[in-house]
Amino acid sequence: MEDVAARAGVSRALVSIVYRDVPGASEATRAKVLRAAAELDYRPDHRARLLGRQRTRLLGVVYGVHHAFHGDLVEALYAAAEPAGYDVALSAVAPSRDEQRAVQSLLDYRCEALILLGSEQRPARLAALAERMPVVSVARKVRAGGVDVVRTDDAGGIRQAVEHLAGLGHRRIVHVDGGRAPGAAERRTGYRQAMKSAGLDPHVVPGGLTEEDGAAAAGEALRLRATAVAVFNDRSAIGFLDQVRRRGRAVPDDLSVIGYDDSSLARLSHVGLTTVGQNAKTLAELAVGRALDRLDGADLPPGELVVPPFLVVRGTTAQVSGRRWGSEMTGF
Amino acid sequence: MEDVAARAGVSRALVSIVYRDVPGASEATRAKVLRAAAELDYRPDHRARLLGRQRTRLLGVVYGVHHAFHGDLVEALYAAAEPAGYDVALSAVAPSRDEQRAVQSLLDYRCEALILLGSEQRPARLAALAERMPVVSVARKVRAGGVDVVRTDDAGGIRQAVEHLAGLGHRRIVHVDGGRAPGAAERRTGYRQAMKSAGLDPHVVPGGLTEEDGAAAAGEALRLRATAVAVFNDRSAIGFLDQVRRRGRAVPDDLSVIGYDDSSLARLSHVGLTTVGQNAKTLAELAVGRALDRLDGADLPPGELVVPPFLVVRGTTAQVSGRRWGSEMTGF
DNA sequence: ATGAAAGCGCTAACAT
C-alpha cells in the first residue's frame, strides 16, 4: 500500500479511500492510484482489512459437503452477499467435521452473522449463538429463540403436486410419505389438505427417504389402484419407479409419479422425474436480507420466511388413461 | 487477550505463548491462563493471528460446488491440514462464480499455497500462479510449469475393472468409452492394455459422459455379444443399464456392467453398481503433503503423484453364465 | 481534497 501511495504520489490514506470507494478523493487522484496499483498489481490484504475496520462485513456460511442442494444455496449466497458489500466465509460440515466445529471456526474469523444450511444443532445451542449475533437457519425449521428461519413451503409443494395430478384428470392420487424424516409431517398434512380441497379421498402409504422405502411402498400403492403417486422425495420416488416398472406397469402411461427436491437424480435424462423444486436464489436472498436487517439494527421479531416451491414437470406424469380402471372413478 | 492476561495475572505475551503452544511458559502459568480464558470464554481472533504471524499457515482450496467427489476431497483436506497445523480456506466455483474469482479471493487472504480441485484454468494462468506460490492440481492432469498434480490412476482403474471381469470368466469384455472427456483417453488406453495382457480382444464402443451416451451404446454392445461391459463413468453406466434391461437382458445374469467414479448414483441401493472408486483421503494427504514440502523449501521437480483407484464390487457384476453364447468362447 | 497518526488484536524478537 505504501508502494502504491508512493508511486501515485499521495499518502496511504488516499489509497485506502480509493479502495474503499468512499468520497474524499478527486477523480484525478482516484485514477492515479488505480493506475499505480495496477502497475504494481497490488491487491489489498484481506486479513488487514478485516482487522482494521470495525465491521468485518463477513457472513459466515455453514453447509454440508454432501448435500447437493447446499451447493446451489452456496452459489446463491455468494451472489446475494456481494451486492450488499458483504463477503462470504465458508465452513463445511462433514462426517469427520461436526457443525459446532464449523461454526467455531467462523466465529474465530469474527463474522457478523451466521447462515446455517440444514442445521442439525440443538435448539439451545442455536439460541445461545443467536444471542451473540444474527443467526438464520436455511432449509431447516428450528424452534430456537432469536433464530430466523428461511425455508420452503413443504405443504405448498405437495399441494402443487396434487393439483398438477388432479389437473391431469387423476383422482386416485396416493402419497408415499417420509415417515419421521424432517419435513415429512408438513408434506403429509399438505397432501391431505390438497386432496380434500380437490374433493378427493386422501390415502397415505408409509414410506421413508431412501430408494428401499419407495420400492417397499410400490405394492401397497398398486393395490390401492392408484393412477398417480406423490412421493416424499426423489430418492424414494426412484425406488418406487423401479419397483413399479418391474411389476410391469408403464410410467407415465399406467401410473404417474412425482418426486420432491428436484435433485440431480430427478434430472437424469433417463429418469426424467416430475418433481417439486426449491428456489435457491430466493432462499439465499431472503437469508442474507434477514441477516443484514438484523445487523442494521432492525428490531424484527424472529420469524419464518417461507418460500413457495415450484413444480418441475418432466416425463413421469401424464393425463390419466381412464381406461384401466373402468367406471370406478369415484374414489377408493 | 488483555483481559485474559489481567485475569491470569500475567502479561499478554504469556497468553500468546500459551495459545501458540510454544515453549516459554511454566505449567502453572499455562493452567492459569487457560482457566482465565475459559472463564471469559476467550477465543483468539483469527484475523489478527493471520495478520500478525509471518506465515499465515493457510491453505487455499478451490472446489466445485456441484462435484460430489469434491465434497469428499474437501473433508479429507480439512483432516490432512489440521495435524500439520494448517488451516483451510474454502472458495467455491459455481456457474456464476468462475475459478479465477475463487482463486483471487484466496490470494487476498494471503494463503500460502493453493490446492485446486478439478481445475479448468488455462495452463498459462496456472503456471503464473505457480510462480508465486505452491500450486497443486488435484484430480486433473495439467501440463503447466511448476504445478504439481495429484490424481488417480485412470488407466489402472479400468485395468482393475477388466481383471475383475476376466476373473469372473468373462472374455467378451467391451469398453464404452468417454469420447473426448477428460480422462477418457487414459481409460481407453488402460482398457486396451489390460485386455491384451489378459489375452483378450479389446473392443471399444464410442460413448460419452451422460446417461444418453450410455444408453446409445447399449445396442452396439449387445450386438457384439458382450458378456461384460466396462463403462467410462457411472452416469453413462446407468443409462447403459437402463437400456440393456429394457431390451430384456438381465444384469448381472446375462451381462455384467461396471461403472467408474463410485458416485452416489452407483451407491443407490436399487442400482448397486459395481464401479471404480477414488481414494479421497490419499489424494488429499498427498496434495497437502506436496504443498507443505514446497513451502518448506523442498526443491522437488514438479511432478505427478498418481494414486491407485480401487474396485467397489456391488451387484452388477457376476460370474459369466457361459451358456448363452454356447461354444463360441474364443473371442469376437 | 489530502495527510498525520492512532488503533484493530494478535505475533515475535528481545530484554530481564
Added chain:
DNA sequence: ATGTTAGCGCTTTCAT
C-alpha cells in the same frame, strides 16, 4: 519463565 515493544497492513478520525 516472564515482560516489553515493535510491527503486520489495513481503517478511520481528525487536522490541514
